[in-house]
Amino acid sequence: MDRTLLYYPTIDIPTDNWLCSALLYTDTVSSIVPYERINDTRFTDTLKFLIDEKQYKPVFIKQLLSQYTEEFQEFERFFIDTTNSIEFERRMVRPSYISDQRYYELYNQKLTYNIQQHLKDKGFITKQTNGAIVTDEIVGTFYMGILAQYVAKTTKDALVIPSTDKKTYEDIAFQSTGQKIPAMNFILSNCLPVPVPGTSLKEIIKFKKAHRNDLIEFRKLLTVTQDKLKKSESQQDALQYQIELKEHIEKELNTLNALYHRNKIKTFLSSFESLLKLETPKLFQSLSLIGAVTTPIKPIAGLIVGSIGVSASVLSVYQEKKDEINKSECSYLFKAQNKGLIVNE
Structure with missing residues (x-):
């Protein structure tokens, strides 16, 4: 089954760290669009190129929101109940030093009738334009985050993982309700080799296709690592798993770095976090008390510049009803580059 990273909250995907990372470390990327056809002229040139290369799969949300299933009703209820909550x-209350003039545009095709009516009743719609509404940035980001989770939950032919490039977006999407369940952040810090900004997408995709098996092996290693860590019952267990897997990860990272160098692709060491539901609450309690558990990693032989680690987090209860939650990541968060860590010249 293919793995797709679904970017939110916008249609257009940032053509920097997130896209470079996602293209290499997943099968396809995606975003939610208000269009109805793959040949819609409103797709950007970048997305058109990725469609032609079979690297991008748009989610035509209008069709998905027309299916009035139990899962659809659950999605509507969750959004409405959450935005009604204390x-x-x-x-929604921002400090006085932060401007409250931050707005977000939502296409009507991305909204259900009940949710649009709810936004109107709550006074969340500040402006209506032809085919769209304007609402508060927090409301709009939360809606798109929940919508991404709904798409992930209802997609049957692929493993869809919501993903973004800003921690604030993830926090709004996964932590905006008072009812939460224990979760864990799996953190790979300054260890993910990614082409430097300016590297052409054509070159990245060519590399991906030529070295698909190597990239898949690295991805499998990350998945195995996360599966073991989320079953840990204590920080000692988590640390032991990290130490056991440290050498395997270093080996795979060195292999990837050598491949990039051989193909004359300059890279920097980026980071990512994966949000997981914990299978044992004991580890959550331990992490909450002691903080992150980390192990140093040498992504380049002779240098200690990165780490693998876990920290405590929480998830909205909407995700608890997804059966696949115990098998996969809830969210991917690719971090911005650290410009001081260029590894291939």
Whole structure:
């Protein structure tokens, strides 16, 4: 089954760290669009290129939101109940030093009738344009985050993982309700080789296709690592798993770095986090008390510049009803580059 990283909250995908990372470390990328056809002229040139290369699969949301299933009703209820909650009202209150003039445009095709009516009743719609509404940035980002989770939950022919490039987006999407369940952040810090900005997408995709098996092996290693870590019952277990897997990860990273160098692709060491539901609450309690558990990694022989680690987090209860949650990541968060860590010249 293919793995797809679904970018949110916008249609267009940032053509920097997130896209370079996602193209290499997953099968395809995606985003939610208000269009109805793959040949719609409103797709950007970048997305058109990725469609032609079979690297991008748009989610035509209008068709998905027309299926009035039990899961659809659950999605509507969750959004409406959450935005009616005291917890969400608190999140909407910004400090006085932050401007409250931050707006977000939502296409009508991405909204259900009930949700649009709810936004109107709550006074969340500040402006209506031809085919879209304008709402508060937090409301819009939360809606797109929940919509991405709904797409992930209802997609049957692929493993879809919501993903973004900003921690604030992930926090809004996964932590905006008072009812939460224990979760864990799997953190790979300054260890993910990614082509430097300016590397052409054509070159990246060519590399991906030529070295698909190597990239898949690295991805499998990350998956195995996460599966073991989320079953840990204590920080000692988590540390032991990290130490056991440290050498394997270093070996795979050195292999990838050598491949990039051989193909004359300059890279930097980026980072990512994966949000997982914990299978044992004991580890969550330990992590909450002691903080992150980390192990140094040498992504380049002779240098200690990165780490693998876990830290405590939480998830909205909407995700708890997804059967696949115990098998896969809930969210991917690719971090911005560290410009001081160029590894291939």
